[in-house]
Amino acid sequence: MDKKPIYFDHAATTPLCKEALDKMLPYMTEVFGNPNSQHYYGRESVKAVDEARDGIAKIINCKPNELYFTSGGTEGDNWAMRGIAHAHKNKGKHLIISPIEHAAMIVTAKSLVKEGFEVDFMKVDEEGFVDLKHLKSIIRDDTIFVGCMMANNEVGTIEPIKQIAEIAHAHGAVMFTDAVQAAGVLKIDVKELGVDMMSMSAHKIYGPKGVGALYIRNGLKVESILTGGHQERMKRGGTTNVAGIVGFYEAFKIANRDIDKNFEYVSSLRDRFIDRILSEVPFVKLNGPRENRLPANADFSFKFIEGESILFSLDLAGIAVSSGSACSSGSLEPSHVLLALGLPDELAHGSIRFSFGKHNTVEEVDYAVDTIKSAVQRLREMSPLFKAEGEIKYV
Amino acid sequence: MYNEKVMEVFKNPKNVGEIENPDGIGTVGNASCGDIMQISLRIVDNVIVDAKFKTFGCAAAIATSSTATEMIKGMTVEEALKVTNKKVVETLGGLPSQKLHCSVLAEEGIKKAIEDYLSKQKKEA
Numbered sequence: 001m002d003k004k005p006i007y008f009d010h011a012a013t014t015p016l017c018k019e020a021l022d023k024m025l026p027y028m029t030e031v032f033g034n035p036n037s038q039h040y041y042g043r044e045s046v047k048a049v050d051e052a053r054d055g056i057a058k059i060i061n062c063k064p065n066e067l068y069f070t071s072g073g074t075e076g077d078n079w080a081m082r083g084i085a086h087a088h089k090n091k092g093k094h095l096i097i098s099p100i101e102h103a104a105m106i107v108t109a110k111s112l113v114k115e116g117f118e119v120d121f122m123k124v125d126e127e128g129f130v131d132l133k134h135l136k137s138i139i140r141d142d143t144i145f146v147g148c149m150m151a152n153n154e155v156g157t158i159e160p161i162k163q164i165a166e167i168a169h170a171h172g173a174v175m176f177t178d179a180v181q182a183a184g185v186l187k188i189d190v191k192e193l194g195v196d197m198m199s200m201s202a203h204k205i206y207g208p209k210g211v212g213a214l215y216i217r218n219g220l221k222v223e224s225i226l227t228g229g230h231q232e233r234m235k236r237g238g239t240t241n242v243a244g245i246v247g248f249y250e251a252f253k254i255a256n257r258d259i260d261k262n263f264e265y266v267s268s269l270r271d272r273f274i275d276r277i278l279s280e281v282p283f284v285k286l287n288g289p290r291e292n293r294l295p296a297n298a299d300f301s302f303k304f305i306e307g308e309s310i311l312f313s314l315d316l317a318g319i320a321v322s323s324g325s326a327c328s329s330g331s332l333e334p335s336h337v338l339l340a341l342g343l344p345d346e347l348a349h350g351s352i353r354f355s356f357g358k359h360n361t362v363e364e365v366d367y368a369v370d371t372i373k374s375a376v377q378r379l380r381e382m383s384p385l386f387k388a389e390g391e392i393k394y395v
Numbered sequence: 396m397y398n399e400k401v402m403e404v405f406k407n408p409k410n411v412g413e414i415e416n417p418d419g420i421g422t423v424g425n426a427s428c429g430d431i432m433q434i435s436l437r438i439v440d441n442v443i444v445d446a447k448f449k450t451f452g453c454a455a456a457i458a459t460s461s462t463a464t465e466m467i468k469g470m471t472v473e474e475a476l477k478v479t480n481k482k483v484v485e486t487l488g489g490l491p492s493q494k495l496h497c498s499v500l501a502e503e504g505i506k507k508a509i510e511d512y513l514s515k516q517k518k519e520a
Contacts, residue, residue: 306429308453309405312397316406325429325453334429346426346451382411382457384422384433384449 005318006364010204010296011153011181011355012322017206019254020247024208027243035240036230045242052249059256060198061189062215068232069245072212073180075226076199077104077147079214079236080176083222084145084197085112088174092142093117098130098159099340100152102178106336122148122164126342127289128157135167143173150182150198154324154337154353155288156297158186165194174220180204180212181294184255185263196220200252202244206358207251211244262358267295269356269365274298276369281376285347287338298354299324301338301347304386305379310352313375319368324351346385397454400488405454408461410468412447418515421507424500430456434464434504438512443467443475448504455494456501459483463501472509478502 007015027048033041035049050064057064070076085095095112097105099121109119123134130148139146146168151158165175176197179188183198184205190198197220201212216222216235228237255262270293277284283303302310307325314321324335325348333339334348343351354368380386397405414420417435424430430452437445446464450457463483467475480498484490490498 304451306452306456309457312402312405312454316402344426345429349426349429382408382449383451384431385426385451387413387449 003318005315005320006360006368008319008321008354008356008360008364008368010357011294011353013203013209014206014357015359016203016208016247017251017254020207020250023250024243024247027246031242033242035242045240048242048246049240052245055249056213056252059188059252060183060215061191063218065233066215066218068214068216068236069240069248070199070212070214070236071210071238071241072203073102073178073199073201074104076180076201076212076214077102077178078108079222079225080197080199081105081108081145081147082112082225084174084176085115085117086223087221088144089117091172092140092144094140094143095119095145095147096122096135096139096143096173097145097147098122098124098149100124100128100154100157100337101147101149102153102180105147105149105178122146124157124340128152128155128287128337128341129289129292130159130164132160132163132167135164139167139171139173141171143168143171145176146173147176147178149178149180150188151179151186151294152288152337153181154297154335155299155341156181156294157288158182158292158294161195162193165196169194184252184259185294185296187256187259190215190217197222202248202251205251205255208244208247211241211248213248258358263295266356266358266360269360269362270295270298272362273354273356273365273369276366277372280369281373285343287341287343287351294355296355296357298356299351300354301343301351302376302379303347303350304383305376306349307334307351309379310350310372310375313379314352314368314371317371317375319371322353322355324353325349396491397458397494398488401455401458401490404458404461404487408457410447410461410464411449413449414445414447417508419508419510419512421504421509421511423503423507424452426451429453430497430500432456432460432500432504434460434501434508436508436512438472441471441473443470443472446505452500453494453497455490455497458487459490459498459501460504462486463505467505472512475505476509478505 168175183200307323338348414435448460
């Protein structure tokens with residue numbers, strides 16, 4: 001291929017921005033000191049980490065000592081859920097999460113159940129919004145933890161975190177939100193939202209991979225999961241990822257500086273794409289809502305065909321996307337998110353997620369729509385289900 | 396994850412479609428596991444003269460459908476019954492391990508279509 005494929009998978013990861021790269025480079029070579037070292041080199045690194053901590057804390061409206069740098073979203077999610085479970089088990093052993101959480105939460109929940117904890121799932125409606133009434137009906141006085149992502153990575157639903165936090169707090173539970181898809185995309189004020197903990201990741205917002213942060217409200221007891229040295233005020237062992245943290249801060253700063261501009265531009269691409277697909281491709285279903293949706297996200301189920309074969313058809317045509325089908329993940333179950341939204345297996349298998357970024361263009365969106373139309377038609381002509389249900393209506 | 400041969404066959408599959416008034420037809424798989432394959436056959440004097448498929452499934456399922464139908468054309472019914480998913484995968488130059496189950500569908504689809512043919516033969520006899 002002469003030209004690089006169009007990248008519509010920004011919810012998976014984003015390219016590192018030049019500004020972040022430039023800031024990071026000296027911290028890999030000249031300013032290489034371990035922040036734990038007492039000497040000059042150590043002190044220079046500490047300065048950079050402190051500056052990043054102060055800056056990120058200010059943006060999300062917390063104190064610098066409430067922010068702990070991590071390796072990213074998975075670590076933050078694991079730490080929050082397991083750390084609260086272990087530190088608060090004397091108060092209760094009941095935890096509640098949404099059924100559309102990232103695997104970092106779902107799998108942690110399963111492992112806590114094996115340890116003797118009890119985990120319930122709050123219901124979501126067909127667009128992925130948490131059912132607050134249901135949450136109220138299952139929360140108990142021995143519920144120690146309520147976890148819900150701020151915005152879903154697959155279908156883009158932006159959750160009513162503030163209301164969920166109020167319900168959690170009314171029962172004395174800790175409120176955690178996974179803001180991996182939201183941080184740097186939506187304006188976040190942790191105090192205003194009322195969350196006690198929040199995980200973030202750098203690489204979703206043009207920062208480096210392998211770095212993120214967990215906000216932990218001061219005074220909250222949380223057990224560590226990475227035990228070791230004195231890093232992160234004794235709460236998180238492991239040599240500080242100085243360059244990563246510097247890059248995270250730079251990317252986060254830029255993302256927040258441009259937050260309105262990016263939101264408007266990226267959601268205009270998304271809306272153009274969604275409108276065209278809905279009007280030009282028959283037998284499609286938009287998964288997730290039209291309103292209160294991440295600006296970058298469009299997720300469709302294409303009836304009668306399977307997601308992985310769509311993914312590779314688009315890949316061959318120079319468009320990079322991801323799929324919620326089982327076949328692309330190597331498991332036999334399709335996306336747990338789509339199943340939680342009530343999609344039948346066949347539609348869950350036929351889903352494709354498009355996630356746009358600030359470098360994408362209207363031309364790319366239009367090319368993608370045209371390509372999708374022919375790819376979908378080609379696969380439908382191969383599908384035994386299409387003939388059974390669609391032949392008459394689809395000409 | 397897929398080799399070039401698999402991608403090439405996926406891009407340009409052979410024998411897509413359905414034979415009208417087939418001598419044998421079989422559908423295997425189900426939507427919950429994400430793969431459904433329909434094989435239809437034209438059989439003259441015990442020889443498979445034409446084979447077509449329709450598949451709902453991943454790239455591996457489509458590529459194995461194409462390759463399997465291509466392999467059995469010209470075979471006798473008995474020969475075609477001996478075509479294993481392993482042979483189909485070998486012809487494609489291998490599949491990722493988590494995709495091997497897709498190739499089983501091709502073998503099962505051929506067997507089911509031939510069984511349909513044989514049961515029709517019995518009825519006629």
